[in-house]
Amino acid sequence: MNHLLIIEDCPFACEGYKNLxxxxxxxxxxxxxxxANDCDTAIKQIKNGNYDIVILDIQLPVSKNEKYLCGEDLGLLIRNTQPNTKIIVITNISDALRITSIINELKPEGFIIKAKSDPKDLIDAINHILNNKIYYCKAIKKYIASTNMHTMIDDLDRQILHHLSMGEKTKDLCKLIPLSHRAIEDRKRKLTALLDIDNSFNLIKEAKRIGYI
Structure with missing residues (x-):
């Protein structure tokens, strides 16, 4: 018997996983x-359970305390509290930079793009993982081959983007994020360069487009 946690906010997808x-x-x-269909429920399940495999969606409702902004943050919680748990990321995100960030941060044992895969990919991913192997779908392998894997946007960067998208001023972010004002400014400049954007408004617009917020 393998204990499996499915973190997914789409009920149709959950039913499909259950049947499969x-x-x-x-x-x-x-x-x-x-x-679990949101970050808050997932946090409780992660803290109260011990799982062999977690199927993890990335785009999820933000937790009530705004500490967990997406599935990526939940993946980090799993890595910190259940290091032996295998993670399969299943997402609609298709931006190469975002995918690079997820791989660098979580190092998932499985990675599947929903729109470019089918149920057989999930079957293959689970069977690979049960045999202590890694499974990335063909689309992910193409992204890896064409992307600089050292590029990374981490959880603090995502918190900056989230709070800016909620209308917070940059000068006030040090009250919400454990960074100095200078460190936040440095990270904003890095994000602007990575996303090839020239101002804060377009930074948030682009971050939303590719799924960081």
Whole structure:
């Protein structure tokens, strides 16, 4: 019996995963399934359970305390509290820079782009992981081959983008994020350069477009 946590806010996707994972002849094992459809529920499940595999969506509702902004933050929580848990990222995000950031931060054992994959990819990913192997879908492999993997936007960068998108002033961010005003300004300049943007308004617009906020 393998304990599997599915963090996904789309009920149709959850139902699809449930039906797929019932196919014992495909996996040659049974799964005990737990579901979470937002960051707050997922935090409770992660803290209260011990999972062999987590299927992790990236674009999720922000936690009430705004500490967890997306699935990437949940993935970091899993890595810190359950280091033996295997993570399969399944997302609609297709921006190469964003994908690079997720791989660098989480180092997931599985990575699937929803729009460019099918149920067989999830079956293959789980079977690979059960055999202690890594599975990335073809689209992810192409991104890896064409992207500088040292480029990374981390959780503090995402917090900066989130609070700016909520209308906070840069000068006030040091009250909300454990960084000095100078460090925040430096990170804003880095983000502006990475996303090839010339001002804060366009920075937030571009960050929303590619799925950072």
């Amino acid at each position: 994972l019932k196919q014992e002849q495909v996996f040659k094992t049974k799964f005990q399934l737990t579901f």
